[in-house]
Structure formats: structure tokens, C-alpha cells
Amino acid sequence: MDFPATTYRDEFRWLWKQAKTPTVRSMADWVEAELVIPDGPFKGERYRHYRHPVSRLWFDAVDSGQWTRVASTGPTQCGKTLMTYVVPVLYHLFEMRETVIVGLPDMNMASDKWEADFLPAIEASRYASLLPTRGEGSRGGTVKRAIRFTNGVTLRFMSGGGSDKKRAGYTSRVLAVTETDGMDAPGETSREADKIEQLEGRTRAYGRTGKRVYLECTVSIEKGRIWQEWLNGTQSRIARPCPHCGEYVCPERDHLIGWRDAESEEEAAEKATWTCPLCEKPWTETERQQAAERAVLVHRGQSVLPGGNIVGDVPRTQTLGFRWSAIDNPFTTAADLGAEEWLAAHGADRENAEKKMRQFVWAIPYEPPDVDLTPLDAGKIRKRSTRLKKGIAPVDCIGVVVGIDTGKRELNWSAHAARQGGGAAIIEYGEQPVASDKLGTYAGLIDALKTLRAYLERGWSDESGKRYTPAQVWIDSGYHEHTDAVYTFCAWANRELKLRPGAERYRPSKGYGEGQRGTIRYAAPKQRTTDVRYIGKEYHFTLHRRAGAYLVHVNGDHWKSVFHQGLAMAADDPLAIVLYDAASHHEHEDYAYQVTAEVQKEKWMEGKGPVIVWERKEGQRKNHKLDAGYVATAAAHFVTEMARRRVAPQRKAEPQPARQTEDRAFLASERN
Secondary structure (H helix, E strand, C coil), X not given: CCCCHHHHHHHHHHHHHHHCCCCCCCHHHHHHHHCECCCCCCCCCECCHHHCHHHHHHHHHHHCCCCCEEXXXXXXXXXXXXXXXXXXXHHHHHXXXXXXXXXXXXXXXXXXXXXXXXXXXXXXXXXXXXCXXXXXCCCCCCCCCEEECCCCCEEEEEECCCCCHHHXXXXXXXXXXXXXXXXXXXXXXXXXXXXHHHHHHHHHHHHHHHCEEEEECCCCECCCHHHHHHHHCCCEEEEEECCCCCCEECCCHHHEECCCCCCCHHHHHHHCEEECCCCCCEECHHHHHHHHHCCEEECCCCEECCCCCEECCCCCCCEEEEECCHHHCCCCCHHHHHHHHHHHHXXXXXXXXXXXXXHHHCCCCECCCCEECCCCCHHHHHCCEEEEECCEECCCEEEEEEEEECCCCEEEEEEEEEECCCCEEEEEEEEEECCHHHHCHHHHHHHHHHHHXXXXXXXXXXXXXXXXXXXXXXXXXCCHHHHHHHHHHHHHHHHHCCCCCCCCCEEEEEEECCCCCCCCCCCCCCXXXXXXXXXXXXXXXXXXXXXXXXXXXXXXXXXXXXXXXXXXXXXXXXXXXEEEECCCCCCCHHHHHHXXXXXXXXEEECCCEEEEEEEECCCCCCCHHHHHHHHHHHXXXXXXXXXXXXXXXXXXXXXXXXXXXXXXXXCCCCCC
16 A cells, blocks of 8 residues: 555654653652652752752662662651652652552551652652542542552552561562661561561562662661661761861761850850861861762771772672761751750750650660669568468458469469459469370360369368359460460360350460560550450450450560569568468478569660560579469459459449440359
8 A cells, every 4th residue: 555655754753752762760860850849948949969968879879779778767857758768669650660569667657658758749740640530549538558650550558567468469679668667576467577578578579689678767776677777788877078187087976066065055056066086176067068068978898098989898788778967967057966965965854855866866776774673582582471371361362363374394373362452362383294295285284274173173261261262263375385275175164164255264365575585565455346355454355266265465564563563562561462371491492483583674665665574584494483473463453353343332223235245244253
């Protein structure tokens, strides 16, 4: 067929246009060409590296392609999030046209992060035309999981918590994580070990060198993830030439001087100045800015010659650990920093102010003190007895409870008589052998628990002869090899006693704690639900259908502290915990050794401040009586609360609807 020449020309132009591969710009070039500052003092202006000298160093390092992972930290309020988190995400979405996964500590943050960090930057750029017109992220809609842009790429939000199956089927080459230190702990429902590693698993298809991972966070504590990433990465630092000696130096907090001897905030601002770490000569603000313009990035093991040449090999690592500090912040002066330091040193809450200065200004970890609390003395515990003999309850007893710590070879148990004043008397404790070698762990535990139950059901008596059978028996079921056996036994024991649901005597328990390796911190529910049936003080009950009973979740750190505090109080204190009168001087020796096998320490937990944790003493292995004791102490509190409810004055009853399952009594009074 014979077509006009114009038709051939148009077809050739179309073919040529389609065949051309678009030029991909570096991130450093792209950000200056495309990004408009969405807020702050430069709102509406183009992004420019000269405003923030750190910016060029960061982007050049990333664009070099030497590293597949970038861990960045610096002071707050100096463009850190925009530069190291928002820009990489937008660059890969719109310049590279790649789907990006954004990691968050909590999925509830997804909509806030979209509206606060990403949407303003997109709306200020030419990429606003690519915003979705329907679905998540369109027309101010809430973002729950993902945003699909009209150029075909997706911004997918993921957290490190929840079910692993939600992450397993999604793959991307690019991952960006903000608030990295908030993702240190494993998800409680996850079998995988680390939230960051779970998210990085979504990039595994691209290989070790094909992926791109960006981690960003303010420094928290030394063990925090972002600081560890920096330490284990390149440990890159920013060096600039001293205007006096010419040496390339990295001034830190100690090199801001003059403010310490000031009598006021204003005097501190006037006297504060930077000095060279080598020649110790002061810098003016102009000299500091000029030095920043000639700054270079130096990695672990490298040094800089006076002319600016870097010598030394680049560390063999896939992680660029990039950090800058207050000296590199162009938006604050020595006067500003001096005034802040003076206020922090003279404020009412100096500890909190110091934390703020280290983390938010100097980008170094906060070093909270670990306080060793006064430990119990095992010798004093052995002598801490009442005149009551073994197995005799005090006359003010309101119920006897038993805590049982399960083991492969034996059960360790402790019987506490809860007293009206809130304290307790330990009236008996012991060990029950477990024939796991002969019967196996499962059958051996059930056999041992049945034997111990027969003994416990005989009960105890007080001085008047009144008999007490156990009001509550809480049995540790946390160790996975023991769980099924404890569940099976509890269901059987409660059926034998013909106790209705919600009034079980034998209950499986699970302890939680911060201090011990492999444990998960306790999280108290805020309200009752169809599964959460009772909420006590640092413990709660959940309906566990496999157990055939209510599972008791106990804050081990809290109740170990209560147990130790009770043992440390004067014996005549209403809240004291005392031992029965021993028949011999050595009878309580092993018991005292075990209940003091761990010590409580006050440690700083990021996001929670100082908390009490428990750590095993060096060389002490046996702590079974401590575990049985704290469980019994929590159970005694529960029994005391139930007793108070029964005797509390009642207002005139009004017609009530039929009780729901969760309102049933949680204590069976089966005493004879």
C-alpha cells in the first residue's frame, strides 16, 4: 500500500520515541530538579544542597552505589526525615518507577505518615498529577495499607508486628523504615526474630546487592537499632578543615565551650563558641559555615590529609552508617546550643533534659543509669519465720493459694496463706518428682501434677482447726514443652471438682518479663472482651479453648518485686510475707538461695523511662522457688480481691439482666 510521506514520518517519530530509554537521574540531581520544600522556613522553594552541606555528602554517598543499606541519624528539626526518608521513597516511586515498602512500628501510623510526610511533598511537586483518584490516599481518604499511583507503582505500608503471613507474599526491591528503634522487639505473634529482618525479607528476591534499604531514626540508647546499624556499618562521620590549623576535624559536644561558667541563659548564649579539637582555637559562625562547605565524608578506619584527600580503605560492609551532629546543623548557632546546654544543666528535671540534648541535638545515645536495687539477704530470709509450724495457717487467713513452677525433672511449689491485711504466710513449699525419663515429658508432668493435686487437696488448717483446701492453684505453662500437659491437667482437675466455667481452681499461667532473654514484656489489656474475661493488677485472664480453662497472664517483673518487697518488710507489717517456723536451722537454706537467685534493677527502657527488670545472678541456676513464689503472690492478690468483693457493702439490688459468661464468679469457695 502506498501511504503519504507524512504518515511514514509520523510513524517513525512514534517508533523512535518509544525506543528511547529515559535518562535516569541520580538522586542528588533529581531532588534539586523536582522537590519543592513543603513546609518550614523555605516552604515553596526548590530543594538546594547548599542550604544544608550534609545533604550533598549524603546523596553522593547513596548515589555511589557502594552500599545497599543506608542507616541515617542526626539532630531533629534539621531536615533529617525529609532528606533520608521521604526523598528516597519519592525518588524510587517517580524517577525509578518502583514499588516501595515503607516500614512502620505500628500500622495505625500509616495514614498519619502519608498525610504528614509524603502527601505534602507530592502535592508541592509536578507528581501531584499521579495521585490516585480512587481508593486509599485519594481525596483525603484514610490510608490503611497501600496507595497505588496512576503511573502504576505502589507505596505499600507494613509493620513489624502482627501475622507474618501479611508480609510473606509481598516483594519489593526498595524498603524505607522510619522510627527504626521502635521496631527492635519481635512481634509477639511472630515466630521470626526481628521486625527489621522480617521487612527486609520482602527484598530477598533481589539478592544481597540488588536491594535498597533506607533506615532512619533519632538515636535512642546505645543498644537501639539505629546506633547499632551505624556502629556495624561504615561509622561515617563528617570532617571539615579548621580555619586555623587546617587539619580536618570532627567537633563534638565537648568542643562547644564557654557556656558552663555562665550565670544565666543569656550569658551562656553570648559566651558559647566552637573550638578546634586539635589546636583548640575558637571558631566564629562564619568560619564554621565556611568549613562546612569544604566538609568531606570519612568512614571507619579512614583519615583526611590537610589538603582534603582521604586515605584508607572503605570498610567492607553493605551498610552506610551516616551520622551528623549539632556542628553540622546549619539551622542552629553556637549561641543557640550554649543556651540550650545551660538550661538543661540548670533545669528541674536534669535527667530528662540530658536525654533530650544527647538524642535530639548531638545525635548520640542516652546513657541511663542502671540502678541496682537493694537485694534481699538470703541469711535474713532463713530467719524470717513466725511461731506457726509448717502447714499451719494464721487465724486471719482468707484463703490458701499455690504457685507451681514446672520442670522436666520436678515440680516446685509454694503454698501461701493470704491474710486479711494484704500480706501472706508461706505455710509450706516442696518439690514433686517428674518421671519424664520413664514416661516422657508430657505423661510425666500430668502424672506428677495429679500426685501433687492429691496432696494439695488434703488441705491445711489454722490454729483453730478450720480447714482450707486450695482456693487457687496457678501452674506455669509458659515453656512450650510443658504447655499441653498443663492444659490437659487443668481441664481434668476442674472437671473432677465439678467446677463451672469461670470458677476454676486449677489454672495455667504464663509469666512475662523485660529482663530475661527470650521473654516478652507484659501488655495489660485496657478492657474486657469476649476473650479477656478478667483484668487484675498486672495480671489478667483470657479464655483459652485448648486449655479448657482461663489462662492467667502475669507480669513477672512486677510480681517478683512485690514478692521480694513482702519478704523485706518487717514481719509485723500487714503487707509482709513470712515463712513458717523451721524445724532446723538449715531447713530454709535452699529456699532462701532460690528466691534470691535474681536481682531487680532499675533500667531505662526507651519509650517507658525507668522500669524494674529482673536478672539472674552470676553463677546461680536454680530460681524455681522464686518463680513459684511470685505466681503464688499474684494468686493471693486475686483471692484477696475476690474476698473483698464478697464482703463489700451492697446497695439495694435493682433488677439485673442475665449474667454473661465473662461476669461469672472467678473463685470457687470449696473449703470445709
